[in-house]
Amino acid sequence: MYETTYHRPSSVDEAAALFAKGKEAKYLAGGHTLIPVMKQRLASPSDVIDLGKIKDLAGVEVSGDTVTIKAATTHYDVATNAAVQKAIAALAHLASVIGDPAVRHRGTIGGSLANNDPAADYPAAVLALGATVKTNKRSIPADEFFKGLFSTALNDGEIITAVSFPIPAKAGYSKFPHPASRFALTGVFVVKTKSGDVRVAATGASQNGVMRVGTIEAALKANWSAAALDNVKISADGLMNDTQGTSDYRANLIKVMAQRAVAAAG
Structure with a gap:
């Protein structure tokens, strides 16, 4: 050693x-x-x-139309927090299906986002909800935070301190997990904002990490229902093609997981 x-x-x-x-x-x-x-x-x-013993980095706060989760808060604490379950039930559900109990009791939202694994769950929620990643130096909008596989907008030495999520009108998350790691072969988070906008993000599918899915967003904005996606075609271009699944398989998973997420959102 x-x-x-x-x-x-x-x-x-x-x-x-x-x-x-x-x-x-x-x-x-x-x-x-x-x-x-x-x-x-x-x-x-x-x-x-x-960073795990810094008291100021753990906890959940709900204020107005925003849920703020501090960076060292574990997946288990997010999943079981009553305030999160009430404000953004889909976010609590997402945290509950990360890894296994050992992972959920130790892993943190800040660590997950800083690592930005292409099959991690939290990036889909952060991007779809239009969250803001707060650090010890600045605030970074979700659309500017993710830069590709294992890459983010964080500068060297910068520390994530919290993530602020706008409370949506509706939200849902569904993933097809790898049977061993429980990482997402493909996971989709769907959001209908209180202003009527629709944001959809997929994880585990793209060669560039978490991504917005514009075709599904357009279909759901016109008609918020699982059936609205029946005839939607997802391009396989740029999707991962590996031993776990072909790009065409993942393209189909994006559609199917989106339909399940919309059904879960109601």
């Missing part, structure tokens, strides 16, 4: 200062990505800075 220095800061400012001092520092959230890649020697950070 190579040498690394473990830190457990008590504040965001302290964490940022430790990162700045480190030669090759890494932040640790839930640890489901960093620890495995360290074990495989694909990463060898000089300093590991654990």
Whole structure:
């Protein structure tokens, strides 16, 4: 095992200062990505800075038309939070189907978004709901946050502190999970905003990570129903084609998961 220095800061400012001092520092959230890649020697950070014990980074707040989830809040806490269940039930449902119980009790929303795995669940909710990702330096709209596979708008050393979700009129999420990892082979989050706009995001399907699905958005804006998508055709261009499923298969999954998500939203 190579040498690394473990830190457990008590504040965001302290964490940022430790990162700045480190030669090759890494932040640790839930640890489901960093620890495995360290074990495989694909990463060898000089300093590991654990954000999990910073009290100001955990919790859920509902104010007016916004649900704010702080970055170190676990998937389990999102899934079981009564305020989230009431305001955005689809978001609580999404958190409840991430991984397995061990993952849900340890993984965090901030860690998931910072990693931006192309098959992760949270990016679909953030993009479809038009959320705002807040950091220790700025606020980033969802449409500007995701930059491709494992890539985001975060600058080196920047820390996600919270995510603010506008409360929609209707929302639903459905995914076809990998039977072992429970990552999404394809997952679709559908939203009808209080102003009548429709936003739809798919995860696990595109070669570039989470994406908006304009054809489904247009169909649902004209008629919010699962049946409205019966004749919609999803292009396979740019979709993943691997041992888990062809691009055509994923194109069909986008449509089917969208229909299920709309049915769940009501």
